[in-house]
Amino acid sequence: MxxxxxxxxxxxxxxxxxxxxxxxxxxxxxxxxxxxxxxxxxxxxxxxxxxxxxxxxxxxxxxxxxxxxxxxxxxxxxxxxxxxxxxxxxxxxxxxxxxxxxxxxxxxxxxxxxxxxxxPNFLGLKKEKEFIGLGISFCATCDGFFHKKKCVSVVGGGDTALEEALYLSKICKKVYLIVRKNFFKASKILQKQIYKKHNVEICFDSIVQEIIGNEYLEGIKILNKKKKIQKTIFISGLFIAIGxxxxxxxxxxxxxxxxxxxxxxxxxxxxxxxxxxxxxxxxxxxxxxxxxxxxxxxxxxxxxxxxxxxxx
Known part of the structure; x- marks a missing residue:
């Protein structure tokens, strides 16, 4: 033995x-x-x-x-x-x-x-893995501090995504919450809290199409699938919360x-x-x-x- x-x-x-x-x-x-x-x-x-x-x-x-x-x-x-x-x-x-x-x-x-x-689950975009730690993160509690008073984006519509967005809304200038569907999967109490945040812009029916930046994240292009409208937003941090x-x-x-x-x-x-x-x-x-x-x-x-x- x-x-x-x-x-x-x-x-x-x-x-x-x-x-x-x-x-x-x-x-x-x-x-x-x-x-x-x-x-x-x-x-x-x-x-x-x-x-x-x-x-x-x-x-x-x-x-x-x-x-x-x-x-x-x-x-x-x-x-x-x-x-x-x-x-x-x-x-x-x-x-x-x-x-x-x-x-x-x-x-x-x-x-x-x-x-x-x-x-973490990835979005499957170019530069996504390359920019981990250079603007792309999977944890707001870990990395949110580095984007204090800046504009950031969170991808996801579940509890984790809304929790991330709520945390970031306390320290960031603006939070773009990008949700693929036209509704949240998150719990009702989190939805009520997120709707009260004036610095959170909710983008339903939307997906991230492209990550912008050379040596680090500078912005993203998002597409509203329903309206077929594409727009570019300039952010310092992209927090992916899709599980x-x-x-x-x-x-x-x-x-x-x-x-x-x-x-x-x-x-x-x-x-x-x-x-x-x-x-x-x-x-x-x-x-x-x-x-x-x-x-x-x-x-x-x-x-x-x-x-x-x-x-x-």
Whole structure:
């Protein structure tokens, strides 16, 4: 049984690295499998201005480099590969199998912390990915501050889009809310709040046709599909709020997922329906999606896994 690990962490964003630090300090000798994008979504973020302790702000990639070094300091073993399949045991004290890169090689472990994160839905336009962190964002709480007293746009008609627009309306000069349909999908209370905002211009029946800018976002062209009218608006920030997709494909049929494929956990322990398997960060959090909340949930999962391992 000596070759069976105590803790394997799948994913390497704030949740994964935080879990690694706490698991290492608890003598679980964790192995962290970084996945195809070590550091997660934050490595594409130029400025992180709201992570506690970095009062001057920090580049997203630099922050993740710090997190990785922190995990390595406590002797976390990091494998820069991807997990392609898992087999989770249903028994308390059971052994879970984590397959890496090909079906011939797998790691055995009593405990798993899933921190695979999520990925945003894109509009599918040129320059969209190129300008991430250069005007294009998927999180108003994260990046809204950089557009204070400027004009911005939010794309989407659901709860997230309206929440983003409401947040931005407090700090920005004007917010263009671009909605593909002629109605909101958001809850009635959010609709009432958005209609009261005098600096929010709602563009129903509209889509973004083109992103304008050379080295960074300067504006967008939008089309009113009903009236067949195109117009250009000059903005410093474009916030895309058309949903996120959790990175849970490899866990289908192995763990309980909700209707949107986020992992279902029992709060506050972050435990899943499989004993010894915990989940943290954006793979379970469809609401806040902040680096600091992800790191916090990684800590919780590691502490709870330690308690679980001590129970048998």
């Amino acid at each position: 000596s070759n069976i690990n105590k803790c394997i962490i799948i994913g390497s964003g704030p949740a994964g690295y935080s879990a690694a630090v706490y698991a290492s300090r608890a003598d679980m000798n964790p192995i962290l499998i970084s996945g195809p994008k070590p550091g997660g979504q934050l490595i594409d973020t130029n400025d992180v201005d709201n992570y506690l302790g970095f009062y001057k702000g920090i580049n997203g990639k630099e922050l993740m480099d710090h997190c990785e070094k922190h995990a390595r300091r406590f002797h976390t073993e990091i494998i820069n590969q991807s997990v392609i399949n898992v087999i989770f045991s249903k028994k308390i004290g059971g052994i879970h199998k984590i397959f890496i890169d090909d079906h011939q090689k797998f790691l055995s472990t009593f405990g798993v912390i899933i921190a695979t994160g999520s990925r 996120h997709v959790p990175n849970t494909e490899i866990f289908e049929n192995q763990i309980e997922l909700d209707k949107n494929n986020f992992i279902v956990v029992k709060h506050p322990k972050n435990s899943t329906n499989k004993p010894g398997v915990f989940a943290s960060g954006d793979v379970v959090d469809f609401r806040y999606r902040q680096a600091i909340t992800a790191a916090s949930s990684g800590c919780i999962s590691a502490l709870e896994l330690d308690r679980y391992l001590s129970s048998f």
